[in-house]
Structures are given as structure tokens and as C-alpha cells.
Amino acid sequence: MEWARRLGGRGVADAAVAVVLALFVGYAIVDPPGPSSSWPPWSAWPVAAVVSFPVAARRRWPRAMLGLACAAGVLATVAGAIAPSTIWLSFVPTVLVLYLVASTTSVGWSVAGLAVCAFAAVTVVLIFYAQVLPGLTPAAAPSELPPHWPVEIGVISVLLTAGWAVGTVVRWKRDTTARLVRHLAEAAVTDERRRIARELHDVIGHSMSLIAVKATVANHVADARPQEARAALAVIEQTSRSTLAEIHRVLGLLRSDGDLQEAPLPAPGMADLPELAADARSAGIEVDLTVREEAALPPAVAVSVYRIVQQALTNIITHAGPTRCSVTVDIDGRAAVIEVIDDGPRHGRPPRPGHGGHGGHGLIGMRERAKMYGGTFSAESRPEGGFRVAARLPYDPDGAVT
Numbered sequence: 001m002e003w004a005r006r007l008g009g010r011g012v013a014d015a016a017v018a019v020v021l022a023l024f025v026g027y028a029i030v031d032p033p034g035p036s037s038s039w040p041p042w043s044a045w046p047v048a049a050v051v052s053f054p055v056a057a058r059r060r061w062p063r064a065m066l067g068l069a070c071a072a073g074v075l076a077t078v079a080g081a082i083a084p085s086t087i088w089l090s091f092v093p094t095v096l097v098l099y100l101v102a103s104t105t106s107v108g109w110s111v112a113g114l115a116v117c118a119f120a121a122v123t124v125v126l127i128f129y130a131q132v133l134p135g136l137t138p139a140a141a142p143s144e145l146p147p148h149w150p151v152e153i154g155v156i157s158v159l160l161t162a163g164w165a166v167g168t169v170v171r172w173k174r175d176t177t178a179r180l181v182r183h184l185a186e187a188a189v190t191d192e193r194r195r196i197a198r199e200l201h202d203v204i205g206h207s208m209s210l211i212a213v214k215a216t217v218a219n220h221v222a223d224a225r226p227q228e229a230r231a232a233l234a235v236i237e238q239t240s241r242s243t244l245a246e247i248h249r250v251l252g253l254l255r256s257d258g259d260l261q262e263a264p265l266p267a268p269g270m271a272d273l274p275e276l277a278a279d280a281r282s283a284g285i286e287v288d289l290t291v292r293e294e295a296a297l298p299p300a301v302a303v304s305v306y307r308i309v310q311q312a313l314t315n316i317i318t319h320a321g322p323t324r325c326s327v328t329v330d331i332d333g334r335a336a337v338i339e340v341i342d343d344g345p346r347h348g349r350p351p352r353p354g355h356g357g358h359g360g361h362g363l364i365g366m367r368e369r370a371k372m373y374g375g376t377f378s379a380e381s382r383p384e385g386g387f388r389v390a391a392r393l394p395y396d397p398d399g400a401v402t
Contacts, residue, residue: 010059017096018056022048025089032083039081047081051090058097063109066101069094070117074124080132085148087128088155091121095163102167103174110171114164121156125149185364192365208243211236269302270329273309277327280313285342286324287313295333301395304369305329305336311362312340312389320345320387335375335394344386366391 026048030041039047054069073090076082082090094117102110129149218232270293277287297305309327316325325342363379366389370377375393382388 011056014058015056018052018054018093021055021093021096022052024048025051025086025092028086028089029081029083033085039079043081047076051076052093055093055096058100062097062101062104063113066094066097066113066117069097070120074120077124077128078132080128082128084128084133085152087125087152088159091117091156092159094121095159098160099163099167102164103170104167105171107168110164110168114160118157118160121160122153125152125156188364189368192368211239211243214239268306268310269299270297270305270331272306273327273329276306276310276313280317280325285313285316285322288324288326290326290328291331292329293331295331297331297336298395301336301373301393304373304393305338308338308366308369308389308391309340311366312338315362315389316340316342316387322346323386325386334396335392338389338391338393340389341382342386344382363389369393 022045026044029039029044029047051069051072054065054072058065070091073087073094076090077087098110098113098117101113126149129152214232214236218229218236221232222229270291273289273291277289280287309329313325313327316323320342323343323346325340328337328339330337366379367377370391370393373393373395375391377391379387379389
């Protein structure tokens, strides 16, 4: 029962298909269009169940079930349990399992499976018509589908080839989509890192300018006003520590941007969060903003907090609005903890695509910001509805890396 639980809806669907196939195969054996099987009528249903069973378990053991399905069809045909003109039905389960093998395994495996199954089916049809059919009791009435081995071989070959071809196309499309998704994710990470690098460039430029000014002041007033000189040196010390910590964080993480010609932008921070909430309210989102700030944040951490809240609200506006959400920012002097929770779309409307997924450039960007500080990030749907984004950005009060 454990494997059935893991398969979920697909396993149930496969079991239903296997039952339907068993009914078709069993009915074809009991009431064939031509001569009947020499086996007793009641045996049709166990034979049909054995032939169809591999479809129910194909997702658990695809290659093993392909062998079992082909072997069951071959043995049932050779033993005379299948009536002429219906042999192709006993290989329909093989076609369905072959489709799954072709869509989930390598081309080599799927081609080998197709070749073996086709060879076995052709061989067993020829054996049946040469050795088994002559010993069957002729039909009492003229057959609406006279036994004809080329038709049986042709139908089986077409079905096997079609199942393999469709499965191969599905696997190719799935692999292509996966490569595209990886490429887009890598491009999104690169773009986000470059954007962080530009912001960090602004922070460093601001810090170095402040250090230069304070150093000039300290140099000019060192003899006349030593207290003022010491205050300037304290600012230089704190600023240099914070800037050096930011450089250490990103040296091994960010690529060179090379685009340094843009005009410097003002770095947003905690004081700009109410404006973010106001913008979201103007877009139809009821925002409950709570900020508990027990200590001042380093500028770079404040920018990241701002950007994470900004992106979370943007996702809510884009994918779930209008709705209600709560934004909580808790700063205790060692870490900034952010939590954004929305109630989901109102009136039972399903969320637009992108809300609650694990992909998306916005979620990737937020995750990268948390990673830069050695923090944590999570984004998940809530059982009661809506979505939750949470991030924790640890930092040292004096600017050192935690």
C-alpha cells in the first residue's frame, strides 16, 4: 500500500485502465469473431487479468512490467488461451507499458524494448496460426473477422511503433522543457546577482565617499579638536567594517557586472516599507504592516529586507490580488526576520499561474538575497489557502559576516 500511496492519482488511473483492458480482453476471448479458444470459458478472466496486470504496476517497475506484459501475451497466445483475430488485444497492455518505458528511460532501452516485443509478437502470431489454429473447433457461423495472420502482425506492429514513438516524443519534450527551465533559472540567478552587485556598488561608493570626507575632517582637526577627530575615526572604523563585510560576502558569489555607467540609485531601506504598503493598498491589497525594530540595520541588510518585502507584495498583487496580507519584519539586533502571508484570491477564484510555484524569477531573487547573508528562505502554499514567504537574514551588529 505504501507504493500505491506514493503513486497517488496516476497509480489509481493505471489500475482503472488495467481493469478496463482486462474486461475487453476477457470478452474477446469469451466471444471471439472467429473460432473460440479450446480453454474453458471461465479461464478467459484469469488470463485477461494476468495479461493486463502490468499496466497497473508499470510506474513502479516500468522495464520489468514491459517484459512481463510481453511474456504474458506470448504465453497466452502460444497456449491457445487467446482466440484468433483477437491476438492483437493481448498486446495492447504491452503497448501501454512500452509508451511509459519510452517516455521515462533512455533511447537505447526503449528501442531495445520495441525490437524485442515486436520480434516476440510476430513470432508468436506465426506459431499460433501454424500450430494452434488448425486444432481449434471451427466457428458455428461465418466469422465477421476471418483469421488472417498478416492483419494481426500489422496491427500489433503499428500499435507497438505508435506507443514507442509517442513515448519518445514525450520524453524529448520533457527533457527539452527541463533544460529550458534550468537555463531560465540560471539566467535569473545571474541577473539577480548582477542586480545585487549594482546595489552593492552603490553602497561601497557611498561608504568610500563617507570615509574620505571623515578622513579629511579628522586630518584637519586632529590637533585643534581631538574629540571631533576621534568621532570621525569612529565613523570611518564602523563604515569600513561594514563595507569590508559586504565585499567578503559577494566576492565568491557574484560575477563581474561591467555595467557601471548607470546613474547611482538611492538605496531603499526600512523607512520606505510604509510606502511599499501604501502602493500595495492602492492596487487593491489590504496590507497589515508590522515592523519591530530593536536595532538599526546595516544599509545592505536593510536594502535586502526592502527588496524581499517588495517582491513578495509584487507577487501578491500580480497573482492573488485583490486579497488581504500581513507583512511582519522583526529585527532583534542579530537577524532580520521577514514573513509575508496572504489569504489567497477572494471569492474562491483560483490564483493566477506563478503564485505558489517553486520557480519564478521573483522567488529565485529572494532566495539569492537570503543566501548571500547565510540566511534561510521558504515559500509555500498554506493549507488554509493563500501563500507564505519567510526569510531570515542574520548579521553582526558591527558589520562582520555571521
